[in-house]
Amino acid sequence: MTASVDDTTAPDEPSQASDPLFDLLEGFVHELRNAGLPVSLSENIDAAKAVRHIPIEDRNAFKYALAATLVKHQAHWKTFETLFDVYFSLRGSEYIIDPDAQDPFEDMDFDPEAAQQQQGEGGQGSGDGMSPEEMAELLYQALMRGDDTLMRAIARQAVKRYAGMEPGRPVGGTYYLYRTLRNLDLDGVLERLMEQARQQADQQGQTLTPFKERLEQDEFETRIDKLRKEVEAEIRRRLVADRGAEAMAKTLRKPLPEDVDFMHASREEMTMLRRAIYPLTRKLAVRLARKRRHKRKGPLDFRNTVRHSLSYGGVPAEPKFRHPRPAKPEIFVVADISGSVAAFARFTLHLVYAISSQFSRVRSFVFIDGLDEVTSFFEKADDITEAIHRVNTEADVVWVDGHSDYGHAFEIFWDRFGKEVGPKTTVIILGDARNNYHASQSWIIKEIQHKARKLFWLNPEPKAYWNTGDSIVGEYANHCDGVFEVRNLRQLERFVDNLV
Amino acid sequence: MTYRFESVDTVREGLESVDYLADDSIAGIAYLADRLGKPVLVEGPAGTGKTQLAKSVAEMSGARLIRLQCYEGIDESKALYEWNYKKQLLRIQVETADSGGEWTDIQDDIFSDEFLLTRPLLEAITADDPVVLLIDEVDRVELETEALLLEILSDYQVSIPELGTIEAKQIPLVFLTSNNTRELSEALKRRCLFLHLDYPTIEREKEIVLTKVPDISEQLADQVSRIVRSVRQLELKKHPSISETLDWARTLVLLGIENIDEDDAVNTVHILLKYRSDIEKAIKDFTANSGAHFEPAAGG
Numbered sequence: 170m171t172a173s174v175d176d177t178t179a180p181d182e183p184s185q186a187s188d189p190l191f192d193l194l195e196g197f198v199h200e201l202r203n204a205g206l207p208v209s210l211s212e213n214i215d216a217a218k219a220v221r222h223i224p225i226e227d228r229n230a231f232k233y234a235l236a237a238t239l240v241k242h243q244a245h246w247k248t249f250e251t252l253f254d255v256y257f258s259l260r261g262s263e264y265i266i267d268p269d270a271q272d273p274f275e276d277m278d279f280d281p282e283a284a285q286q287q288q289g290e291g292g293q294g295s296g297d298g299m300s301p302e303e304m305a306e307l308l309y310q311a312l313m314r315g316d317d318t319l320m321r322a323i324a325r326q327a328v329k330r331y332a333g334m335e336p337g338r339p340v341g342g343t344y345y346l347y348r349t350l351r352n353l354d355l356d357g358v359l360e361r362l363m364e365q366a367r368q369q370a371d372q373q374g375q376t377l378t379p380f381k382e383r384l385e386q387d388e389f390e391t392r393i394d395k396l397r398k399e400v401e402a403e404i405r406r407r408l409v410a411d412r413g414a415e416a417m418a419k420t421l422r423k424p425l426p427e428d429v430d431f432m433h434a435s436r437e438e439m440t441m442l443r444r445a446i447y448p449l450t451r452k453l454a455v456r457l458a459r460k461r462r463h464k465r466k467g468p469l470d471f472r473n474t475v476r477h478s479l480s481y482g483g484v485p486a487e488p489k490f491r492h493p494r495p496a497k498p499e500i501f502v503v504a505d506i507s508g509s510v511a512a513f514a515r516f517t518l519h520l521v522y523a524i525s526s527q528f529s530r531v532r533s534f535v536f537i538d539g540l541d542e543v544t545s546f547f548e549k550a551d552d553i554t555e556a557i558h559r560v561n562t563e564a565d566v567v568w569v570d571g572h573s574d575y576g577h578a579f580e581i582f583w584d585r586f587g588k589e590v591g592p593k594t595t596v597i598i599l600g601d602a603r604n605n606y607h608a609s610q611s612w613i614i615k616e617i618q619h620k621a622r623k624l625f626w627l628n629p630e631p632k633a634y635w636n637t638g639d640s641i642v643g644e645y646a647n648h649c650d651g652v653f654e655v656r657n658l659r660q661l662e663r664f665v666d667n668l669v
Numbered sequence: 670m671t672y673r674f675e676s677v678d679t680v681r682e683g684l685e686s687v688d689y690l691a692d693d694s695i696a697g698i699a700y701l702a703d704r705l706g707k708p709v710l711v712e713g714p715a716g717t718g719k720t721q722l723a724k725s726v727a728e729m730s731g732a733r734l735i736r737l738q739c740y741e742g743i744d745e746s747k748a749l750y751e752w753n754y755k756k757q758l759l760r761i762q763v764e765t766a767d768s769g770g771e772w773t774d775i776q777d778d779i780f781s782d783e784f785l786l787t788r789p790l791l792e793a794i795t796a797d798d799p800v801v802l803l804i805d806e807v808d809r810v811e812l813e814t815e816a817l818l819l820e821i822l823s824d825y826q827v828s829i830p831e832l833g834t835i836e837a838k839q840i841p842l843v844f845l846t847s848n849n850t851r852e853l854s855e856a857l858k859r860r861c862l863f864l865h866l867d868y869p870t871i872e873r874e875k876e877i878v879l880t881k882v883p884d885i886s887e888q889l890a891d892q893v894s895r896i897v898r899s900v901r902q903l904e905l906k907k908h909p910s911i912s913e914t915l916d917w918a919r920t921l922v923l924l925g926i927e928n929i930d931e932d933d934a935v936n937t938v939h940i941l942l943k944y945r946s947d948i949e950k951a952i953k954d955f956t957a958n959s960g961a962h963f964e965p966a967a968g969g
Contacts, residue, residue: 209855209859211859212859215705215862218705219704219705222704222705223677223701224676227677229697230677230693233697233698234697234698234701236863237694237697237709237862237863237864238701238862238863240863241855241858241859241863243712243865246865378931379956380931380934380955380956383899383955384896387895387899387902388895391898451850451851452852476754479752479754479757483761483762526906
């Protein structure tokens with residue numbers, strides 16, 4: 170990896186070797202690769218070519234030029250943007266890229282015009298002299314009016330004041346972010362803004378309908394979100410100044426979306442994962458359908474036959490046939506939703522929901538120590554939140570104590586639905602196979618495999634933990650067509666890819 | 670070689686003159702595509718103006734638009750070229766009737782330009798006039814078929830076994846669009862500049878509405894874009910696209926609505942959303958009691 174970085178610009182641009190921009194680009198690509206972004210050699214060269222066509226002063230154009238050549242997945246954009254900000258933000262003076270945005274500390278002080286609210290405080294026009302109340306008032310005003318300049322100034326001031334950043338202190342940016350935001354009390358500000366909006370409507374002799382209120386709230390939330398991002402960026406700028414871009418880039422290294430562990434995904438990551446599931450299920454649909462396509466030949470394809478008869482001087486020696494339409498595959502999803510896999514289960518249910526929107530014949534089952542069919546919840550529900558709520562409240566999955574009992578759950582499955590598993594059915598079981606030392610009843614899995622087209626087991630646990638303690642995945646694995654560790658999107662994707 | 674565009678700003682202005690509002694990234698990438706002679710892969714949700722971008726670029730640069738609509742099962746005879754076998758057959762029959770022709774003559778003869786049917790890709794690179802090639806919904810073809818595109822995308826040439834390699838007379842601007850229903854191959858992505866078109870920011874959407882909907886007032890455009898933004902925050906099967914926003918704005922103008930209130934929104938929301946469940950959810954959200962907001966997806 171590292172070697173290829175050096176190769177890239179050197180032979181291609183010998184005359185430019187001393188150009189600081191190329192050194193910079195090289196370093197940046199190196200950081201991207203360190204963060205896990207797959208940047209190929211040819212993409213690196215493209216980037217080097219692209220920046221020659223872009224006026225360097227135009228920071229935005231520069232950023233998009235790099236993004237267009239180096240980032241080929243939408244999911245990687247955020248990582249790229251953060252790294253770009255860090256890497257190209259604060260450099261020694263010889264690296265200044267945008268003369269307008271040189272030193273963020275230079276215009277640290279409030280714009281006197283924007284700070285009109287702050288009467289007579291004066292002095293150097295700095296916000297240092299403000300009391301916290303005045304600061305809060307200013308913040309409120311800025312959000313009310315949607316004043317971007319003022320908001321940026323407040324973000325800076327807030328970080329300076331509340332984050333308590335100390336040089337060289339080895340804590341991450343999130344710690345400072347938390348401290349700053351806690352002091353700003355954005356939830357309280359939002360409430361105040363909404364109250365103000367209501368009063369304003371009253372004064373104008375109209376009531377604020379829920380609909381209008383909703384719109385107002387969305388507007389304010391967007392502004393607050395903007396402020397939060399400003400604060401985040403400000404903290405980052407200060408950290409870069411303190412520690413240097415390279416060190417900072419290292420601490421910012423977060424797992425890429427496809428590497429986020431399902432079990433420990435944050436709320437934001439979960440939203441992102443959900444969006445990523447849909448293309449994947451479509452792919453799954455295509456894979457499962459394709460398998461059936463090449464088996465049997467359909468009716469004669471006249472056009473194609475005549476076309477090929479040319480090779481034989483017009484004699485249709487090689488008849489061609491149409492392929493039959495692939496039959497709709499049938500899928501049974503059996504998911505463990507017990508406490509030990511709670512986070513995974515939430516994701517699983519999203520997966521099930523996504524799958525049922527792609528396949529017409531999906532039946533879903535959930536279990537803990539009892540098992541229940543939940544197909545109708547997913548079919549009838551307008552949205553996934555409702556479906557999950559119904560699964561969690563209505564499904565009859567607890568038999569004795571609400572601790573996983575795979576053996577008993579499979580018994581119920583076999584009794585009630587075993588007859589319906591046929592040669593068209595693909596069964597996918599999702600769970601960690603932690604059976605709390607109950608009987609495994611693995612003969613059921615064997616029977617199911619016998620009757621079904623394929624039986625797959627997806628396990629959200631790291632492979633190293635399999636078959637330790639009460640995990641008996643090995644015993645079940647004997648009877649499965651495949652057992653896969655699926656802890657992140659990348660692994661799920663690999664599973665789908667290997668289905669053929 | 671000469672370039673089509675002078676600077677990023679000329680691209681932006683040019684696109685604006687044909688009523689396409691480009692942001693920094695769109696104009697920048699169209700400009701780079703021309704300078705580097707590379708295809709652009711445009712990805713994003715449906716209805717964000719991916720296809721329109723290619724059309725607008727063609728329009729602004731006065732180039733001819735050649736479009737290849739991809740679908741599952743497309744093959745080289747539909748995308749690249751095909752031998753006109755009926756004509757070839759005829760030729761063979763004529764020759765044999767004369768019974769004089771040598772086999773090699775016939776063979777040379779029937780595999781010549783005259784019997785070649787050009788399909789969009791070949792047409793784009795053999796064209797003499799400037800063209801913009803649009804390969805629409807490239808994610809619909811199978812992974813294996815994608816390979817068909819690689820030669821033309823990286824070298825702007827097509828190899829025909831019987832004729833040899835045909836090189837482009839001029840490098841066309843190529844746009845590929847994808848709805849991201851599947852991940853495209855690395856080989857394809859590597860050859861392209863990548864542009865992700867997402868739903869526009871509220872300011873840009875307002876501008877688009879103002880440009881595309883005649884007789885709309887600024888206030889209404891502002892309301893429309895704000896409501897659409899709120900609707901997009903709901904978890905829906907299909908979020909309203911730009912074209913649906915425009916349809917909705919046009920409807921409101923036709924109905925003479927100047928100030929959208931709850932009832933108007935409820936009555937016309939079916940133009941914005943196409944799934945029954947989505948419509949119900951949006952209506953529920955419009956009329957929900959204060960305090961019981963639907964939790965927005967982003968932030969909170």
